[in-house]
Amino acid sequence: MAPKVLVSDKLSETAVQIFRDRGIEVDFDPALGKDKDRLLEVIGQYDGLAIRSATKVSDKVLAAATNLKVIGRAGIGVDNVDIPAASRKGVIVMNTPFGNSITTAEHAIAMMFAVARQIPEASTSTHAGKWEKSRFMGVELTSKTLGVIGAGNIGSIVIERAHGLKMKVVAYDPFLSQERADKMGVEKVELDELLKRADFITLHVPLTDKTRNILSRENIAKLKPGVRIINCARGGLVDEAALAEALTDGRVAGAAFDVFETEPATDSPLFNLPNVVVTPHLGAATTEAQENVALQVAEQMSDYLLSGAVTNALNMPSVTAEEAAVMGPWIKLAEHLGAFAGQMTDEPIEAINILYDGAVAEMNLAALNCAAVAGIMKASNPDVNMVSAPVVAEERGITVSKTTQNKSGVFDAYMKLTVRTSKRERSIAGTVFSDGKPRFIQIKGINVDAEIGRHMLYTTNMDVPGIIGVLGQTLGENGVNIANFTLGRHDGQAIALLYVDDAIGEDVLDQIRATGKFQSVAPLTFDVE
Incomplete structure:
Protein backbone atom coordinates (compact mmCIF):
# COMPACT_ATOMS: atom_id res chain seq x y z
CA MET A 1 0.00 0.00 0.00
CA ALA A 2 1.29 3.44 -0.92
CA PRO A 3 2.17 5.82 1.93
CA LYS A 4 -0.39 8.51 2.65
CA VAL A 5 0.46 12.13 3.49
CA LEU A 6 -1.71 14.95 4.81
CA VAL A 7 -0.82 18.54 3.91
CA SER A 8 -2.70 20.58 6.52
CA ASP A 9 -1.20 24.03 5.86
CA LYS A 10 -0.63 26.16 2.78
CA LEU A 11 2.03 24.49 0.64
CA SER A 12 2.51 25.14 -3.04
CA GLU A 13 0.78 22.93 -5.58
CA THR A 14 4.22 22.07 -6.96
CA ALA A 15 5.22 20.59 -3.60
CA VAL A 16 1.99 18.61 -3.40
CA GLN A 17 2.67 17.29 -6.90
CA ILE A 18 6.08 16.00 -5.80
CA PHE A 19 4.33 13.54 -3.47
CA ARG A 20 2.00 12.41 -6.24
CA ASP A 21 4.78 12.06 -8.80
CA ARG A 22 6.66 9.77 -6.44
CA GLY A 23 3.68 7.50 -5.89
CA ILE A 24 2.57 8.83 -2.52
CA GLU A 25 -1.13 9.39 -1.87
CA VAL A 26 -1.66 12.95 -0.64
CA ASP A 27 -4.62 14.89 0.76
CA PHE A 28 -4.19 18.65 0.39
CA ASP A 29 -6.40 20.42 2.94
CA PRO A 30 -4.71 23.73 3.84
CA ALA A 31 -7.51 24.84 6.19
CA LEU A 32 -7.40 21.70 8.30
CA GLY A 33 -4.47 22.82 10.45
CA LYS A 34 -6.63 25.44 12.16
CA ASP A 35 -9.43 22.95 12.94
CA LYS A 36 -8.07 21.01 15.94
CA ASP A 37 -11.06 18.74 16.34
CA ARG A 38 -11.17 17.65 12.71
CA LEU A 39 -7.40 17.13 12.67
CA LEU A 40 -7.76 14.77 15.62
CA GLU A 41 -10.47 12.85 13.77
CA VAL A 42 -8.48 12.22 10.58
CA ILE A 43 -4.78 12.17 11.57
CA GLY A 44 -4.83 8.44 12.31
CA GLN A 45 -5.13 7.71 8.55
CA TYR A 46 -1.77 9.21 7.60
CA ASP A 47 1.87 8.13 7.46
CA GLY A 48 3.15 11.67 6.98
CA LEU A 49 2.09 15.19 7.96
CA ALA A 50 3.41 18.22 6.04
CA ILE A 51 2.91 21.56 7.82
CA ARG A 52 3.98 25.18 8.12
CA SER A 53 3.24 27.11 11.31
CA ALA A 54 -0.58 27.01 11.55
CA THR A 55 -0.92 23.32 12.44
CA LYS A 56 -0.19 22.63 16.11
CA VAL A 57 1.11 19.10 16.57
CA SER A 58 0.49 18.53 20.28
CA ASP A 59 0.91 15.36 22.31
CA LYS A 60 -2.85 14.93 21.93
CA VAL A 61 -2.59 14.99 18.15
CA LEU A 62 0.36 12.59 18.27
CA ALA A 63 -1.61 10.20 20.48
CA ALA A 64 -4.31 10.08 17.81
CA ALA A 65 -1.77 9.67 15.00
CA THR A 66 -1.60 5.90 15.17
CA ASN A 67 0.09 5.46 11.78
CA LEU A 68 2.22 8.62 11.65
CA LYS A 69 5.88 8.12 10.82
CA VAL A 70 7.15 11.55 9.84
CA ILE A 71 6.28 15.24 10.30
CA GLY A 72 7.79 17.69 7.82
CA ARG A 73 7.93 21.39 8.67
CA ALA A 74 8.41 23.67 5.65
CA GLY A 75 10.72 26.13 7.39
CA ILE A 76 13.14 26.13 10.30
CA GLY A 77 10.92 26.83 13.31
CA VAL A 78 9.25 23.84 14.97
CA ASP A 79 7.73 25.53 18.01
CA ASN A 80 4.36 24.19 16.88
CA VAL A 81 5.51 20.57 17.19
CA ASP A 82 5.88 18.71 20.49
CA ILE A 83 9.21 17.13 19.59
CA PRO A 84 9.68 15.12 22.82
CA ALA A 85 6.21 13.62 22.37
CA ALA A 86 7.01 12.83 18.72
CA SER A 87 10.24 11.13 19.78
CA ARG A 88 8.44 9.00 22.31
CA LYS A 89 5.98 7.95 19.57
CA GLY A 90 8.83 7.16 17.19
CA VAL A 91 7.75 9.93 14.79
CA ILE A 92 10.55 11.71 12.94
CA VAL A 93 10.37 15.50 12.84
CA MET A 94 12.09 17.14 9.86
CA ASN A 95 12.57 20.78 8.95
CA THR A 96 14.29 22.76 6.18
CA PRO A 97 16.99 24.77 7.98
CA PHE A 98 18.67 26.35 4.96
CA GLY A 99 15.72 27.18 2.69
CA ASN A 100 15.34 30.77 3.93
CA THR A 279 9.34 45.42 9.58
CA PRO A 280 7.20 42.58 11.06
CA HIS A 281 9.66 39.66 10.92
CA LEU A 282 9.75 39.46 7.12
CA GLY A 283 13.17 37.81 6.83
CA ALA A 284 11.82 34.63 5.26
CA ALA A 285 8.79 36.21 3.59
CA THR A 286 9.41 35.88 -0.14
CA THR A 287 7.62 33.77 -2.70
CA GLU A 288 10.86 31.99 -3.59
CA ALA A 289 11.74 31.12 0.01
CA GLN A 290 8.28 29.76 0.76
CA GLU A 291 8.41 27.72 -2.44
CA ASN A 292 11.91 26.42 -1.70
CA VAL A 293 11.09 25.14 1.78
CA ALA A 294 7.86 23.55 0.53
CA LEU A 295 9.67 21.67 -2.23
CA GLN A 296 12.44 20.61 0.14
CA VAL A 297 10.10 19.21 2.76
CA ALA A 298 8.15 17.26 0.12
CA GLU A 299 11.36 15.70 -1.19
CA GLN A 300 12.63 14.87 2.30
CA MET A 301 9.38 13.27 3.42
CA SER A 302 9.11 11.28 0.19
CA ASP A 303 12.67 10.01 0.57
CA TYR A 304 11.97 8.78 4.07
CA LEU A 305 8.60 7.19 3.36
CA LEU A 306 9.87 5.40 0.24
CA SER A 307 13.46 4.50 1.11
CA GLY A 308 14.02 5.24 4.78
CA ALA A 309 16.51 8.02 4.07
CA VAL A 310 16.52 10.64 6.84
CA THR A 311 17.38 14.27 6.05
CA ASN A 312 17.32 17.26 8.42
CA ALA A 313 15.75 15.25 11.21
CA LEU A 314 15.59 17.03 14.56
CA ASN A 315 15.01 14.02 16.74
CA MET A 316 16.55 10.98 15.08
CA PRO A 317 20.06 9.98 13.97
CA SER A 318 20.67 8.69 10.49
CA VAL A 319 20.78 5.04 11.43
CA THR A 320 18.79 1.94 10.52
CA ALA A 321 16.21 0.44 12.84
CA GLU A 322 18.58 -2.47 13.59
CA GLU A 323 21.39 -0.10 14.53
CA ALA A 324 19.24 2.16 16.67
CA ALA A 325 18.72 -0.34 19.49
CA VAL A 326 22.47 -0.81 19.94
CA MET A 327 23.68 2.68 19.05
CA GLY A 328 21.19 4.80 21.00
CA PRO A 329 23.29 5.12 24.19
CA TRP A 330 26.48 5.67 22.17
CA ILE A 331 24.83 8.43 20.14
CA LYS A 332 23.82 10.09 23.42
CA LEU A 333 27.39 9.73 24.70
CA ALA A 334 28.74 11.32 21.50
CA GLU A 335 26.38 14.27 21.98
CA HIS A 336 27.48 14.66 25.61
CA LEU A 337 31.18 14.58 24.70
CA GLY A 338 30.54 17.22 22.05
CA ALA A 339 28.44 19.34 24.41
CA PHE A 340 31.24 19.32 26.99
CA ALA A 341 33.85 20.38 24.41
CA GLY A 342 31.56 22.97 22.83
CA GLN A 343 30.70 24.64 26.12
CA MET A 344 34.34 24.69 27.20
CA THR A 345 35.76 26.11 23.95
CA ASP A 346 35.51 29.86 23.32
CA GLU A 347 38.07 30.28 20.53
CA PRO A 348 37.60 29.14 16.89
CA ILE A 349 37.77 25.38 16.45
CA GLU A 350 40.12 24.22 13.70
CA ALA A 351 39.80 20.45 13.95
CA ILE A 352 37.74 17.75 15.63
CA ASN A 353 38.85 14.14 15.98
CA ILE A 354 36.80 11.30 17.41
CA LEU A 355 38.65 8.16 18.47
CA TYR A 356 36.62 4.95 18.56
CA ASP A 357 38.11 2.08 20.54
CA GLY A 358 36.90 -1.49 20.77
CA ALA A 359 33.35 -2.57 19.95
CA VAL A 360 32.11 0.95 19.19
CA ALA A 361 34.59 1.10 16.28
CA GLU A 362 32.37 -1.40 14.44
CA MET A 363 29.24 0.77 14.63
CA ASN A 364 27.84 3.39 12.25
CA LEU A 365 30.60 5.94 12.78
CA ALA A 366 29.10 8.50 10.39
CA ALA A 367 26.10 8.85 12.69
CA LEU A 368 28.28 8.98 15.80
CA ASN A 369 30.49 11.62 14.19
CA CYS A 370 27.41 13.72 13.39
CA ALA A 371 26.15 13.37 16.96
CA ALA A 372 29.48 14.51 18.41
CA VAL A 373 29.81 17.46 16.03
CA ALA A 374 26.18 18.45 16.68
CA GLY A 375 26.90 18.45 20.41
CA ILE A 376 29.77 20.87 19.83
CA MET A 377 27.89 23.14 17.43
CA LYS A 378 24.79 23.36 19.64
CA ALA A 379 26.81 25.30 22.21
CA SER A 380 26.72 28.27 19.82
CA ASN A 381 23.70 27.42 17.66
CA PRO A 382 20.83 25.48 19.22
CA ASP A 383 19.17 25.05 15.80
CA VAL A 384 21.92 22.65 14.67
CA ASN A 385 20.98 18.99 14.41
CA MET A 386 22.83 15.80 13.49
CA VAL A 387 22.27 16.33 9.79
CA SER A 388 23.10 20.04 9.58
CA ALA A 389 26.09 19.87 11.96
CA PRO A 390 28.62 18.65 9.34
CA VAL A 391 27.48 21.42 6.96
CA VAL A 392 27.93 24.04 9.67
CA ALA A 393 31.36 22.64 10.56
CA GLU A 394 32.44 22.73 6.90
CA GLU A 395 31.23 26.32 6.52
CA ARG A 396 33.40 27.27 9.48
CA GLY A 397 36.45 25.55 8.02
CA ILE A 398 36.54 22.86 10.72
CA THR A 399 38.21 19.57 9.79
CA VAL A 400 36.36 16.56 11.19
CA SER A 401 38.16 13.21 11.32
CA LYS A 402 37.83 9.85 13.01
CA THR A 403 40.30 7.25 14.26
CA THR A 404 39.58 3.62 15.09
CA GLN A 405 41.59 1.12 17.08
CA ASN A 406 41.21 -2.31 18.68
CA LYS A 407 40.48 -2.63 22.37
CA SER A 408 43.41 -0.94 24.10
CA GLY A 409 42.29 -0.25 27.67
CA VAL A 410 40.22 -1.48 30.58
CA PHE A 411 36.94 -0.79 28.77
CA ASP A 412 35.45 -2.98 26.05
CA ALA A 413 34.68 0.19 24.11
CA TYR A 414 35.08 3.91 24.54
CA MET A 415 35.07 7.17 22.58
CA LYS A 416 37.56 10.03 22.91
CA LEU A 417 36.77 13.47 21.46
CA THR A 418 39.61 15.90 20.81
CA VAL A 419 39.04 19.51 19.79
CA ARG A 420 41.94 21.58 18.46
CA THR A 421 42.12 25.37 18.28
CA SER A 422 45.05 27.64 17.45
CA LYS A 423 45.85 27.83 21.18
CA ARG A 424 45.22 24.38 22.64
CA GLU A 425 43.84 20.88 22.40
CA ARG A 426 41.06 19.72 24.66
CA SER A 427 40.03 16.08 24.99
CA ILE A 428 37.34 14.15 26.81
CA ALA A 429 36.54 10.44 26.76
CA GLY A 430 33.51 8.41 27.70
CA THR A 431 31.94 4.99 27.59
CA VAL A 432 28.56 3.32 28.01
CA PHE A 433 28.18 1.08 31.05
CA SER A 434 26.19 -2.16 31.07
CA ASP A 435 23.17 -0.25 32.38
CA GLY A 436 23.10 1.71 29.11
CA LYS A 437 24.09 4.99 30.76
CA PRO A 438 26.88 7.13 29.26
CA ARG A 439 29.74 8.15 31.58
CA PHE A 440 32.75 10.46 31.33
CA ILE A 441 35.94 8.49 32.00
CA GLN A 442 38.71 10.94 31.17
CA ILE A 443 39.08 14.74 30.96
CA LYS A 444 42.34 16.46 29.97
CA GLY A 445 44.10 13.11 30.31
CA ILE A 446 42.90 12.75 33.91
CA ASN A 447 40.89 9.62 34.70
CA VAL A 448 37.43 10.11 36.21
CA ASP A 449 34.20 8.17 36.59
CA ALA A 450 31.45 10.76 36.22
CA GLU A 451 27.73 10.30 35.90
CA ILE A 452 26.23 12.85 33.46
CA GLY A 453 23.41 15.10 34.65
CA ARG A 454 21.45 17.99 33.19
CA HIS A 455 23.24 20.61 35.33
CA MET A 456 26.93 20.19 36.10
CA LEU A 457 29.89 22.22 37.36
CA TYR A 458 33.44 21.71 36.11
CA THR A 459 36.46 23.15 37.91
CA THR A 460 40.23 22.91 37.52
CA ASN A 461 42.81 23.70 40.18
CA MET A 462 46.23 22.89 41.56
CA ASP A 463 46.19 19.64 43.53
CA VAL A 464 46.09 21.16 47.02
CA PRO A 465 43.97 20.45 50.11
CA GLY A 466 40.69 22.21 50.81
CA ILE A 467 39.07 22.19 47.37
CA ILE A 468 36.25 19.82 48.26
CA GLY A 469 35.46 21.89 51.33
CA VAL A 470 35.34 25.16 49.40
CA LEU A 471 33.03 23.76 46.75
CA GLY A 472 30.78 21.96 49.20
CA GLN A 473 30.50 24.88 51.59
CA THR A 474 29.88 27.53 48.90
CA LEU A 475 27.25 25.47 47.11
CA GLY A 476 25.62 24.43 50.38
CA GLU A 477 25.39 27.98 51.67
CA ASN A 478 23.61 28.93 48.45
CA GLY A 479 21.12 26.06 48.54
CA VAL A 480 22.69 24.07 45.67
CA ASN A 481 22.29 20.33 46.21
CA ILE A 482 25.06 18.05 44.92
CA ALA A 483 23.84 14.79 43.39
CA ASN A 484 27.29 13.45 42.43
CA PHE A 485 30.86 14.66 43.07
CA THR A 486 33.71 13.31 40.93
CA LEU A 487 37.40 14.14 41.37
CA GLY A 488 40.55 13.41 39.39
CA ARG A 489 44.19 14.44 39.55
CA HIS A 490 47.49 13.98 37.75
CA ASP A 491 50.94 15.60 38.02
CA GLY A 492 49.84 18.36 40.38
CA GLN A 493 46.69 19.23 38.44
CA ALA A 494 43.20 18.36 39.64
CA ILE A 495 39.68 18.55 38.29
CA ALA A 496 36.22 18.27 39.80
CA LEU A 497 32.97 17.48 38.02
CA LEU A 498 29.80 17.97 40.03
CA TYR A 499 26.29 16.89 39.08
CA VAL A 500 23.84 19.27 40.80
CA ASP A 501 20.07 19.38 41.03
CA ASP A 502 19.56 22.85 39.54
CA ALA A 503 21.41 25.37 37.40
CA ILE A 504 24.01 27.33 39.39
CA GLY A 505 23.52 31.10 39.35
CA GLU A 506 26.24 33.45 38.16
CA ASP A 507 26.50 34.99 41.63
CA VAL A 508 27.37 31.59 43.11
CA LEU A 509 29.94 30.96 40.39
CA ASP A 510 31.50 34.34 41.15
CA GLN A 511 31.75 33.38 44.82
CA ILE A 512 33.64 30.21 43.88
CA ARG A 513 35.96 32.14 41.58
CA ALA A 514 36.57 34.78 44.26
CA THR A 515 38.18 32.17 46.52
CA GLY A 516 41.21 32.28 44.23
CA LYS A 517 41.66 28.52 44.44
CA PHE A 518 40.46 27.64 40.93
CA GLN A 519 42.01 28.04 37.50
CA SER A 520 38.62 27.68 35.83
CA VAL A 521 34.99 27.42 36.94
CA ALA A 522 32.48 26.45 34.25
CA PRO A 523 28.77 25.60 34.47
CA LEU A 524 27.68 22.93 31.98
CA THR A 525 24.29 21.83 30.69
CA PHE A 526 23.52 18.48 29.06
CA ASP A 527 20.41 17.25 27.29
CA VAL A 528 19.55 14.18 29.34
CA GLU A 529 16.28 12.28 29.42
Missing part, protein backbone atom coordinates in the same frame (compact mmCIF):
# COMPACT_ATOMS: atom_id res chain seq x y z
CA SER A 101 19.01 31.77 4.01
CA ILE A 102 19.21 33.84 0.83
CA THR A 103 15.90 35.58 1.52
CA THR A 104 16.93 36.58 5.05
CA ALA A 105 20.34 37.77 3.86
CA GLU A 106 18.73 39.87 1.12
CA HIS A 107 16.32 41.39 3.63
CA ALA A 108 19.28 42.46 5.76
CA ILE A 109 20.88 44.12 2.74
CA ALA A 110 17.57 45.81 1.85
CA MET A 111 17.21 47.10 5.41
CA MET A 112 20.76 48.45 5.27
CA PHE A 113 19.93 50.44 2.12
CA ALA A 114 16.65 51.61 3.64
CA VAL A 115 18.26 53.03 6.77
CA ALA A 116 21.23 54.47 4.86
CA ARG A 117 18.97 56.46 2.51
CA GLN A 118 15.97 56.95 4.87
CA ILE A 119 13.74 55.43 2.20
CA PRO A 120 10.61 54.62 4.28
CA GLU A 121 10.38 58.08 5.84
CA ALA A 122 11.13 59.80 2.54
CA SER A 123 8.40 57.74 0.88
CA THR A 124 5.85 58.70 3.56
CA SER A 125 6.79 62.36 3.22
CA THR A 126 6.46 62.30 -0.56
CA HIS A 127 3.11 60.48 -0.40
CA ALA A 128 1.92 63.32 1.81
CA GLY A 129 2.58 65.80 -1.00
CA LYS A 130 5.76 67.18 0.49
CA TRP A 131 8.99 67.61 -1.41
CA GLU A 132 11.62 67.51 1.33
CA LYS A 133 14.65 66.69 -0.74
CA SER A 134 17.10 68.48 1.53
CA ARG A 135 15.73 66.75 4.64
CA PHE A 136 16.69 63.24 3.57
CA MET A 137 20.45 63.35 3.20
CA GLY A 138 21.70 59.76 3.16
CA VAL A 139 25.05 58.02 3.10
CA GLU A 140 26.68 55.68 0.58
CA LEU A 141 27.50 52.07 1.33
CA THR A 142 30.52 52.02 -0.96
CA SER A 143 33.81 51.98 0.98
CA LYS A 144 32.01 51.84 4.32
CA THR A 145 33.01 49.19 6.88
CA LEU A 146 30.36 46.55 7.52
CA GLY A 147 30.65 44.65 10.79
CA VAL A 148 29.06 41.21 10.59
CA ILE A 149 28.32 39.53 13.92
CA GLY A 150 27.95 35.87 13.06
CA ALA A 151 29.56 34.52 9.88
CA GLY A 152 27.58 31.33 9.49
CA ASN A 153 25.19 30.36 6.70
CA ILE A 154 23.25 33.65 6.45
CA GLY A 155 26.12 35.87 7.57
CA SER A 156 28.38 34.48 4.84
CA ILE A 157 25.78 35.35 2.18
CA VAL A 158 25.57 38.90 3.52
CA ILE A 159 29.36 39.13 3.38
CA GLU A 160 29.37 38.00 -0.25
CA ARG A 161 26.73 40.60 -1.16
CA ALA A 162 28.58 43.32 0.76
CA HIS A 163 31.72 42.65 -1.25
CA GLY A 164 29.65 43.26 -4.38
CA LEU A 165 28.69 46.65 -2.92
CA LYS A 166 32.41 47.45 -2.48
CA MET A 167 32.15 47.53 1.29
CA LYS A 168 34.97 46.63 3.64
CA VAL A 169 33.90 43.72 5.83
CA VAL A 170 35.02 42.75 9.32
CA ALA A 171 33.46 39.79 11.11
CA TYR A 172 33.17 38.62 14.67
CA ASP A 173 32.41 34.94 15.16
CA PRO A 174 34.17 32.91 17.89
CA PHE A 175 33.81 29.81 15.75
CA LEU A 176 35.13 31.29 12.50
CA SER A 177 38.54 29.86 11.64
CA GLN A 178 41.21 32.01 10.05
CA GLU A 179 41.27 29.73 7.01
CA ARG A 180 37.53 30.14 6.47
CA ALA A 181 37.80 33.91 7.00
CA ASP A 182 40.54 34.11 4.37
CA LYS A 183 38.39 32.19 1.87
CA MET A 184 35.49 34.55 2.50
CA GLY A 185 37.74 37.58 2.08
CA VAL A 186 36.77 38.95 5.46
CA GLU A 187 38.89 40.35 8.28
CA LYS A 188 38.30 38.35 11.44
CA VAL A 189 38.25 40.59 14.54
CA GLU A 190 37.21 40.54 18.18
CA LEU A 191 33.86 42.06 19.10
CA ASP A 192 35.33 45.23 20.67
CA GLU A 193 37.34 45.89 17.51
CA LEU A 194 34.24 45.48 15.35
CA LEU A 195 32.25 47.87 17.53
CA LYS A 196 34.91 50.54 17.23
CA ARG A 197 35.40 50.27 13.46
CA ALA A 198 32.07 49.43 11.83
CA ASP A 199 29.97 52.05 10.01
CA PHE A 200 27.18 49.48 9.70
CA ILE A 201 26.61 46.43 11.92
CA THR A 202 24.42 43.48 10.97
CA LEU A 203 23.65 40.57 13.29
CA HIS A 204 23.37 36.96 12.13
CA VAL A 205 23.58 34.78 15.23
CA PRO A 206 21.00 32.63 17.03
CA LEU A 207 19.67 33.73 20.41
CA THR A 208 21.57 31.82 23.11
CA ASP A 209 22.75 32.58 26.62
CA LYS A 210 26.05 33.74 25.11
CA THR A 211 24.52 36.00 22.44
CA ARG A 212 21.60 37.47 24.39
CA ASN A 213 22.12 41.27 24.51
CA ILE A 214 25.38 40.93 22.62
CA LEU A 215 24.79 44.61 21.84
CA SER A 216 24.25 45.50 25.49
CA ARG A 217 24.17 48.99 26.94
CA GLU A 218 27.88 48.62 27.67
CA ASN A 219 28.70 47.53 24.12
CA ILE A 220 26.46 50.18 22.56
CA ALA A 221 28.56 52.75 24.39
CA LYS A 222 31.63 51.41 22.53
CA LEU A 223 30.12 51.88 19.06
CA LYS A 224 31.69 54.14 16.48
CA PRO A 225 29.72 57.42 16.41
CA GLY A 226 27.26 57.52 13.52
CA VAL A 227 26.96 53.74 13.17
CA ARG A 228 23.81 52.13 11.75
CA ILE A 229 22.60 48.78 13.13
CA ILE A 230 20.60 46.08 11.31
CA ASN A 231 19.00 43.11 13.06
CA CYS A 232 17.21 40.53 10.94
CA ALA A 233 18.31 37.59 13.09
CA ARG A 234 16.59 37.27 16.47
CA GLY A 235 14.97 39.58 18.98
CA GLY A 236 16.89 39.83 22.24
CA LEU A 237 20.31 40.26 20.65
CA VAL A 238 20.18 44.03 21.24
CA ASP A 239 19.18 46.04 24.30
CA GLU A 240 16.34 47.90 22.59
CA ALA A 241 15.95 50.53 25.33
CA ALA A 242 19.66 51.37 25.33
CA LEU A 243 19.71 51.53 21.54
CA ALA A 244 16.69 53.85 21.53
CA GLU A 245 18.57 56.24 23.84
CA ALA A 246 21.64 56.14 21.57
CA LEU A 247 19.45 56.81 18.53
CA THR A 248 17.73 59.72 20.26
CA ASP A 249 20.93 61.45 21.34
CA GLY A 250 22.56 60.87 17.94
CA ARG A 251 25.37 58.53 18.93
CA VAL A 252 23.79 55.92 16.63
CA ALA A 253 22.68 57.35 13.29
CA GLY A 254 20.04 54.76 12.48
CA ALA A 255 18.73 51.25 12.93
CA ALA A 256 16.70 48.73 10.94
CA PHE A 257 14.98 45.90 12.83
CA ASP A 258 12.95 42.97 11.52
CA VAL A 259 12.88 41.12 14.85
CA PHE A 260 12.05 42.15 18.39
CA GLU A 261 12.45 40.86 21.91
CA THR A 262 8.69 40.32 22.18
CA GLU A 263 6.74 39.24 19.10
CA PRO A 264 4.25 40.06 17.74
CA ALA A 265 5.73 43.46 18.58
CA THR A 266 2.96 45.93 19.31
CA ASP A 267 5.25 48.22 21.26
CA SER A 268 9.00 48.76 21.39
CA PRO A 269 11.38 51.53 22.48
CA LEU A 270 12.44 51.63 18.81
CA PHE A 271 8.97 52.41 17.46
CA ASN A 272 8.21 55.92 16.17
CA LEU A 273 11.84 57.03 16.09
CA PRO A 274 12.52 58.91 12.84
CA ASN A 275 15.85 57.16 12.18
CA VAL A 276 14.55 53.61 12.63
CA VAL A 277 13.14 51.26 9.97
CA VAL A 278 11.01 48.39 11.26
